[in-house]
Amino acid sequence: MTRITLGSAVLRGTVATALMASLMSTSALGAPVDLSKWSPEYVRSIAGTQDFDTAADCAKVTPLDYKGRLTFWYQGVFEGDPDLLRQYYKDFFETFRKTYPNIQLEEQALTYNDLLDKFRTALLGNAAPMAVRLQILGGTEFASKGYLEPLKPEDVGYSTEDFWPGAMKAVTWEGVTYGIPTNNETMAFIWNADIFKRAGLDPDKAPATWDDVVKYSKQIHDKLGIAGYGLVARKNAGNTPYRFMPQLWAYGGGVFDEATANPTYEEVKLDSPQSKAALQASYDMYVRDKSVPVSALTNQQADNQPLFLAGQLGMMISHPSDYDVMLDLQKKATGADKDKAQTVIDNMRYGLIPTGPDGKRAVVFGGSNIHILKPEYVEGGKVDEPAAKAIICMWTSPEWSLKMAYAGSNPGNLNGFKTKWMKERLDNIKFLDVTTSMLPYGIPFPALPQAPEIMNIIVPDMLQNALTGAMPVDEAADDAAKRVRDLMGGL
Amino acid sequence: MGRATVTIVTGKAEARQRVQSGRSGVLREIWEHRADYAYVLPAIAVMLVVIAYPIYYTIELSFFKTPPGLQLRDKTFIGFDNYTTILTSEVFWRVTWNTLIWTLGSTLIAFVLGFATALALHREFVGRGVLRAILIIPWVISAVAASYIWKWIYHSDFGIIGAVLVGLGLADRPPNFIDSVNTVLPSLIVVNIWREFPFAMIMMMAGLQTVPEQLLRAAQVDGASAWQRFWHVTFPHLRNVSTVTILLLAVANFNSFIIPWIMTGGGPSNASHIWITHIYELAFGRQRWGVASAYSVLLFLTLMTLGYFYVRALSGNERQEGSA
Numbered sequence: 001m002t003r004i005t006l007g008s009a010v011l012r013g014t015v016a017t018a019l020m021a022s023l024m025s026t027s028a029l030g031a032p033v034d035l036s037k038w039s040p041e042y043v044r045s046i047a048g049t050q051d052f053d054t055a056a057d058c059a060k061v062t063p064l065d066y067k068g069r070l071t072f073w074y075q076g077v078f079e080g081d082p083d084l085l086r087q088y089y090k091d092f093f094e095t096f097r098k099t100y101p102n103i104q105l106e107e108q109a110l111t112y113n114d115l116l117d118k119f120r121t122a123l124l125g126n127a128a129p130m131a132v133r134l135q136i137l138g139g140t141e142f143a144s145k146g147y148l149e150p151l152k153p154e155d156v157g158y159s160t161e162d163f164w165p166g167a168m169k170a171v172t173w174e175g176v177t178y179g180i181p182t183n184n185e186t187m188a189f190i191w192n193a194d195i196f197k198r199a200g201l202d203p204d205k206a207p208a209t210w211d212d213v214v215k216y217s218k219q220i221h222d223k224l225g226i227a228g229y230g231l232v233a234r235k236n237a238g239n240t241p242y243r244f245m246p247q248l249w250a251y252g253g254g255v256f257d258e259a260t261a262n263p264t265y266e267e268v269k270l271d272s273p274q275s276k277a278a279l280q281a282s283y284d285m286y287v288r289d290k291s292v293p294v295s296a297l298t299n300q301q302a303d304n305q306p307l308f309l310a311g312q313l314g315m316m317i318s319h320p321s322d323y324d325v326m327l328d329l330q331k332k333a334t335g336a337d338k339d340k341a342q343t344v345i346d347n348m349r350y351g352l353i354p355t356g357p358d359g360k361r362a363v364v365f366g367g368s369n370i371h372i373l374k375p376e377y378v379e380g381g382k383v384d385e386p387a388a389k390a391i392i393c394m395w396t397s398p399e400w401s402l403k404m405a406y407a408g409s410n411p412g413n414l415n416g417f418k419t420k421w422m423k424e425r426l427d428n429i430k431f432l433d434v435t436t437s438m439l440p441y442g443i444p445f446p447a448l449p450q451a452p453e454i455m456n457i458i459v460p461d462m463l464q465n466a467l468t469g470a471m472p473v474d475e476a477a478d479d480a481a482k483r484v485r486d487l488m489g490g491l
Numbered sequence: 492m493g494r495a496t497v498t499i500v501t502g503k504a505e506a507r508q509r510v511q512s513g514r515s516g517v518l519r520e521i522w523e524h525r526a527d528y529a530y531v532l533p534a535i536a537v538m539l540v541v542i543a544y545p546i547y548y549t550i551e552l553s554f555f556k557t558p559p560g561l562q563l564r565d566k567t568f569i570g571f572d573n574y575t576t577i578l579t580s581e582v583f584w585r586v587t588w589n590t591l592i593w594t595l596g597s598t599l600i601a602f603v604l605g606f607a608t609a610l611a612l613h614r615e616f617v618g619r620g621v622l623r624a625i626l627i628i629p630w631v632i633s634a635v636a637a638s639y640i641w642k643w644i645y646h647s648d649f650g651i652i653g654a655v656l657v658g659l660g661l662a663d664r665p666p667n668f669i670d671s672v673n674t675v676l677p678s679l680i681v682v683n684i685w686r687e688f689p690f691a692m693i694m695m696m697a698g699l700q701t702v703p704e705q706l707l708r709a710a711q712v713d714g715a716s717a718w719q720r721f722w723h724v725t726f727p728h729l730r731n732v733s734t735v736t737i738l739l740l741a742v743a744n745f746n747s748f749i750i751p752w753i754m755t756g757g758g759p760s761n762a763s764h765i766w767i768t769h770i771y772e773l774a775f776g777r778q779r780w781g782v783a784s785a786y787s788v789l790l791f792l793t794l795m796t797l798g799y800f801y802v803r804a805l806s807g808n809e810r811q812e813g814s815a
Binding site: 117120121124144146147234235236238269293294295296297298307312314338339360449450453456457460461464467468469470487490 | 506558559560562590642646647649650665667669670671672754756757758759760761762772775776777778780797
């Protein structure tokens with residue numbers, strides 16, 4: 001297994017510095033974790049250095065004998081998540097019930113792609129839950145419409161500086177904070193070293209640029225007859241923007257200026273030459289070279305995982321949890337498939353996401369936030385605020401924000417990096433330092449109420465229009481830009 | 492002249508009398524059956540809440556603009572603008588065309604296939620019961636499960652069909668079923684037919700039981716060929732059940748959501764969007780509640796038209812049974 005000199009890679013990147021500055025737009029001075037020192041080595045140095053007593057901390061917010069009732073929806077685990085995560089979710093709710101035995105908790109888990117639709121519908125009927133954990137994309141939409149109560153880390157006993165500044169932007173609307181980040185993650189790039197070797201590529205070296213990805217993908221496909229890069233372009237699926245936006249930003253494009261240090265979201269840039277170059281790269285892989293899965297238009301990442309494990313896919317943008325998912329899938333395989341899967345796992349390599357032609361490296365700053373609803377939108381017209389704060393305090397604590405993100409993400413509360421469980425993760429989860437190394441390159445989705453439609457519908461439509469030949473690349477980009485302008489204009 | 496006037500007055504009086512006696516008759520009927528009405532009152536109340544009110548609200552909402560960045564209560568009245576927007580939209584006509592192909596293709600082929608199967612299974616032969624049970628499986632299987640299974644059967648890289656074709660040397664690479672704008676809709680229609688033809692089969696098998704055996708025998712004695720017996724005896728007897736089956740299939744297909752949504756989400760590039768999936772995306776994905784409501788009103792009117800013919804067909808059946 002090759003270890004890449006990631007620390008130096010992180011510190012070298014000049015673009016990374018700018019992006020890091022954007023994520024740190026609020027002062028990190030006095031912050032418990034010094035973001036300016038962020039590197040795999042720094043993360044290792046702070047892991048396991050502090051103990052936290054979650055129950056005692058949360059008792060200061062809501063007494064442990066508090067009697068109440070709470071309805072709570074959350075983005076839960078889905079088919080693409082590892083079993084380890086399922087277990088931690090189960091443990092969390094069991095622990096909450098033990099810690100707060102007099103709070104009657106009615107929780108409901110929903111998958112990423114269903115949560116927004118269901119939550120919007122419930123809000124229209126004033127039948128929402130009292131508290132909700134939403135994907136990072138959703139916070140601004142509901143805050144801007146007035147559905148959410150103001151809620152900041154200080155309300156549940158923490159400090160705003162305990163959380164990534166970029167994540168706090170995603171829960172802030174017109175200067176008011178409406179939620180608390182539970183977890184934040186960035187993806188990385190994985191490849192199969194054996195496939196690289198057989199295709200005549202350096203097995204221990206990730207493609208440096210997106211142009212290299214296009215070249216490598218073609219080479220793998222031409223030499224081995226399998227898909228090179230795991231393109232994903234399904235509509236209404238969170239996976240698509242999470243995989244296309246890093247490419248778009250790396251080429252210097254964007255929906256707006258969200259990749260800059262101080263975005264204003266005023267100018268639409270989807271039809272810029274840089275954005276079109278990014279779209280062209282996808283077109284080249286799908287249409288010209290036919291080097292990616294044909295099923296990319298209907299696939300999600302959960303469909304690419306078994307292909308990768310079957311040795312039928314060379315490389316893809318990968319979630320931090322993918323290594324654990326591969327282990328789970330390997331355990332479930334039988335006969336010769338089990339050995340084959342093990343070979344793929346042994347040949348699995350993680351690296352930083354490639355850069356654009358100008359050396360720009362970017363990744364979506366993902367995660368989730370937790371919110372409290374206004375009583376008038378909640379079933380029964382009442383919100384049990386102490387009960388809601390109890391669960392929020394617990395979920396966003398250093399302990400649970402780490403445990404609930406154990407395999408697939410990183411703690412929203414930066415103090416989670418100091419816990420013993422972080423140290424355990426670093427020892428047990430391969431490649432974790434690679435995905436955490438991508439954090440400083442993370443770019444949050446535009447903090448706009450229109451962001452879900454742009455990311456889940458307009459961007460995938462643009463890709464599909466170009467990749468199916470329904471529109472030439474230029475026209476697809478122009479069409480998408482026009483739709484964003486219309487959307488922002490209130491149409 | 493005078494006589495004519497008298498006639499008119501008499502006519503008006505009779506009419507008034509008829510109306511009055513009619514009214515009192517209806518009221519008397521209601522009063523006499525008050526217990527019956529009381530029994531169905533809860534059901535009517537529920538219908539009003541869960542059907543009538545949503546219909547009213549949808550129609551009302553279709554006249555409002557509902558900006559995605561605002562709450563629904565901030566809607567603004569815009570008259571028929573949503574309808575104009577829809578009818579002048581290129582996407583609408585494309586989706587409508589898809590819906591027509593989807594509905595007509597699925598309905599007619601499922602009906603013909605179901606009818607043919609019913610005719611084949613109408614004869615006695617060994618294993619008929621088992622075969623009948625097997626053929627009903629697609630209809631009883633969950634549409635969600637069926638959609639996922641078919642998605643993998645069709646998978647453009649590792650689908651079973653592609654693997655078999657490549658394995659047999661009939662194709663160099665797996666065919667592209669659902670990732671191409673040209674083949675996606677026909678591919679989905681095949682899945683829908685697979686799921687629906689057992690319904691047509693059951694309906695037609697039931698219909699075939701009602702064809703009088705003595706008529707068929709008499710026709711055979713008269714020297715009618717198998718085709719002539721089918722065309723002149725069997726088919727006329729199945730006319731009403733055929734009409735009802737086709738209408739039920741058409742209504743179900745117009746409202747069909749699960750298969751296209753799960754398998755393709757309306758894609759790629761809107762090539763498999765039909766009205767119902769497009770309405771869902773407009774409402775829940777893009778929060779254009781006003782436009783989605785206007786779409787729904789159009790869909791409602793279309794389905795009501797189909798419903799009218801369905802009721803007429805049923806009434807025809809009843810009349811026919813009554814006269815028989």
